[in-house]
Amino acid sequence: MIFTAENILMIGSILIFSSILISKTGYRFGIPTLLLFLVVGMLFGSDGLGLQFNSASDAQFIGMIALSIILFSGGMDTKYTDIKPVLTPGIVLSTAGVLLTTLLTGVFIFYISDWNQTNIELTLMTSLLLAATMSSTDSASVFNLLRSQRMNLKQHLRPMLELESGSNDPMAYMLTIVLIQVISSGSHPDFLLITKDLLVQFFFGGVIGYAMGRFSVWLINRINLSNSSLYSILLLSLVFITFTITDQLHGNAYLAVYIMGVILGNTKLAFRKEINTFMSGLTWLFQIIMFLTLGLLVNPHEMLDLAAVALLIGAFMIIVARPLSVFLCLLPFRNITAKGKLFVSWVGLRGATPIIFATYPVLAQIEGSQQLFNIVFFITLVSLVVQGMTITKAAKLLHLDLPAPKEGNEFGVELPDEIDTRLTDLTLTPEMLATQNKLADMQIPKGTLVMLVKRGSEFLIPNGQMELRPGDKLLLISENKHKPAD
Incomplete structure (x- = not known):
């Protein structure tokens, strides 16, 4: 069966419906939800129930839209106060870390290909291209796993991992595009030109993302x-405008939408609750x-x-x-312990991003590109199974886990950002009521009011x-002592 205009709505709805039901079962066994979505697609595909879908360009387009939404939403959930202590190591990981991973893995692939x-x-260039497509950690997988499992980690590791995964796609994307151009032209790589292109990508991505965030x-x-x-x-329209403008100006659009999200997530914003609810649902849908x-x-x-060679490459990467x-x-950063670095190494998750980047060589008709795509896909499955299913256990084994932070309040009440206040809840004990039990006699701090009382249900x-x-x-x-930045 193939997708047509008449049946795409029915088939698409069945696929999404099946994915959600299967993910509910898989979650109980600690299986990453996104892995199950991949498996459902494979079960319904050409080697399963027979759905025919073989358009790499359509998959790339869908991935581009999805990643822009996922990165923007992840940026909105990133708080300055969380990433400030780990800003430098996070940026180093998302740039130098990606380059080192590409070089190490590329040389290994070239070595075993003989x-x-x-x-x-x-060839060496094709080996580096294969490595480049897999060199970044996947933002969708990292955000989804850390937040769905409500992981709280010592040494500010969680915000650093989220910062790295949200900002390292531009480096991997640029390396992939440059290597494709080098292979297609048959020329030797011009490292000066590559460096210039990288700087242009980061400059326009950063500037446009910041400007559009402020404008939004x-x-x-x-x-x-x-x-x-x-x-x-x-x-949402502004997110897509930002992505398109940045891409047209040869900046990195993925970086732009991530920075735009960070700006919106850390300033006073009208209708934040409605926007967060909308973006959360949309992010899940596109994932x-x-x-x-x-x-x-x-x-x-x-x-x-290609399972054997892919497993060998995947094991080397992990x-x-x-x-x-x-x-x-992370060698210069002494505040991150060896156990912390080991855990960061283990959360090098591969996911949708490497697979999407692997479609670029296919569309560019690079020799052996279908092999590259299948290797990347297999390694992604290995990463999600081996690393994705053991992240929580690894954190506990390394004694890096902390109790999950409390979210919201017992009453489920939220206030808009325009009201410069905060909500907290307090459970009364017999000691608190030993001398007085009327609300008027309670020592409530100045500037604080009791809105509701919950007694049982x-x-x-x-x-x-x-x-x-x-x-x-x-x-x-109560009143906020420190107002958020405008």
Whole structure:
């Protein structure tokens, strides 16, 4: 069966429906949700139930849209206060770390391609190209795993890992494009030109992302729309405009939308709750669509022919290339312990991004590009199974895990950013009520009010003469001492 205009809605809905049901079962066994989406796509594909999808260009387009949304949403969830202590090591990992991983893995691939036991014959440039497509950690996988499992880590490792995965795609993308150009032209690489292109990509990506982020904040806080839902749609259009403008100016569009998200996530923004809810749902939808599409695109029987060599390359990346690049990059940062560096090495997750980057050689008709794609896909599966399923255990084994931070309050109440206040909850103990049990007699700090009282499953509107009991939960509203930056 092939996709047509008549059946795409039905088939797409069945795929998404099946993915969500299977992911619910898989979550109980600690299987990464995104891995299951990939598997569902493979089960419904040409070697499974027979759905025919073989357009690398369509998969690349879907991946481009999905990654722009995922990176923007991840940027919005990134807080300055969290990434400030790890900004420098995060940037070093996302640039030098990617380059080192490419060089180490590329040389290894070229070395084993001469072995009689392997069924690949790759030049040095093609070996480096294969390594470059896999050199970045996948933002979708890292964000999804760390946040779905509510991991809290010592040494500020979680924000550093999220910063790295959100900002290292530009380096891998640029290396992939440059190597494709070198191979296609048959010329020797001009390292001066490559460096210039990288600087241009980072410059325009950073400047346009920052400028559009500031413009978006200004527009959303000042424009008056008839329906609050339109603010989220307006912002989505600005994300795609940012991506397109940056790409047209030869900047890195992925970096631009990530920085744009960081700006919006750290300034006062009208209708933030509605926007966050909209972006969260949209991110999940496009993660599912992207992984399903990539699962449909691969032909598992072709991938199995390269399983042995792909497993060898994957093992080298996990055990040697990633740890070596991480330890070298983080060598100057003494505040990150050896256990911390080891954990960062283990969270070098591959996911949708490497597979999407692997479609570029296919579309450029690089010799052996289908082999490269199948190797990247197999290594992604290995990474999600081996690393994705053991991240929590690795954190506990290395004694780097912390209790998950409390989110929100017991009442599920949120206030818009325009109200410069914060909500907290307090559970009353017998000791607190030993001398007085009326709300009016409680020593409530100045500038703080009790909004609600929760008693069991009942919610009560408080007044001064209300008698409080042990176990009552108070919802407190108080003034912010430090206002967020405009």
